[in-house]
Amino acid sequence: MIRILAINGSYRDDGITDQVVEIMAEALTATGAGVEIVLLREYPVKFCLNCRECTQQPGTAPGECIQQDGMQELINKIENSDGYILAAPTNFGTVTAVFQRFMERLVVYGYWPWDMNAPQYRKANVLRKKAVLVSSCAAPGILGRWCFNSHKQLQSTTQMLGARSVGTLFTGMVAKEPDYRLSARVQAKARTLALKLI
Numbered sequence: 696m697i698r699i700l701a702i703n704g705s706y707r708d709d710g711i712t713d714q715v716v717e718i719m720a721e722a723l724t725a726t727g728a729g730v731e732i733v734l735l736r737e738y739p740v741k742f743c744l745n746c747r748e749c750t751q752q753p754g755t756a757p758g759e760c761i762q763q764d765g766m767q768e769l770i771n772k773i774e775n776s777d778g779y780i781l782a783a784p785t786n787f788g789t790v791t792a793v794f795q796r797f798m799e800r801l802v803v804y805g806y807w808p809w810d811m812n813a814p815q816y817r818k819a820n821v822l823r824k825k826a827v828l829v830s831s832c833a834a835p836g837i838l839g840r841w842c843f844n845s846h847k848q849l850q851s852t853t854q855m856l857g858a859r860s861v862g863t864l865f866t867g868m869v870a871k872e873p874d875y876r877l878s879a880r881v882q883a884k885a886r887t888l889a890l891k892l893i
């Protein structure tokens with residue numbers, strides 16, 4: 696069975712991001728895939744300490760963080776999944792802080808001993824898993840996708856995990872009503888995109 700992990704960096708219950716991720720999960724589940732959704736807003740992930748302990752040993756396996764929180768469990772889920780949905784709304788031009796905090800903890804996917812200027816991605820040369828990227832913003836979607844940093848951050852996350860993006864759903868003009876519902880067109884796009892993971 697194909698296992699898909701959705702990592703959702705929205706703060707809001709049943710907001711745009713939750714709705715997109717749910718639709719994607721339903722579409723995938725209907726094909727027999729196993730889908731797990733991680734809501735970062737409910738997940739015990741501490742800030743990275745920049746100690747770089749996790750980056751010192753070479754190898755393709757993620758390094759070990761010195762912190763005891765939910766991140767190791769999340770890394771295990773990432774390692775045991777065949778594909779990813781990476782989702783975060785756009786706040787102040789980039790991914791939410793809760794998603795950024797998660798991203799920083801993905802430094803375990805970097806090999807970066809103290810004498811090296813920049814990290815090497817541990818998974819750079821492995822067989823690539825697939826990822827779909829999801830964001831939304833108050834601005835028109837096309838503008839948000841190209842002008843804001845959120846899409847770039849989702850792409851960086853994909854790269855760190857050693858995955859490759861097979862598509863993005865960037866929904867715009869979503870912030871004009873408190874209970875925004877996705878249009879049938881966006882729902883259909885979400886389903887189509889999700890199925891690219893399998």
Ligand SMILES: Cc1cc2nc3c(=O)[nH]c(=O)nc-3n(C[C@H](O)[C@H](O)[C@H](O)COP(=O)(O)O)c2cc1C
Nearest residue numbers: 705707710711712784785786787788831832833834
């Ligand atoms: C604190 C905050 C900052 C935001 N910053 C931006 C922004 O820089 N650009 C933009 O187009 N929309 C911005 N928005 C609108 C959000 O992107 C939009 O409400 C979000 O995509 C909804 O996602 P959610 O329903 O999953 O919470 C912001 C919203 C909030 C609350």
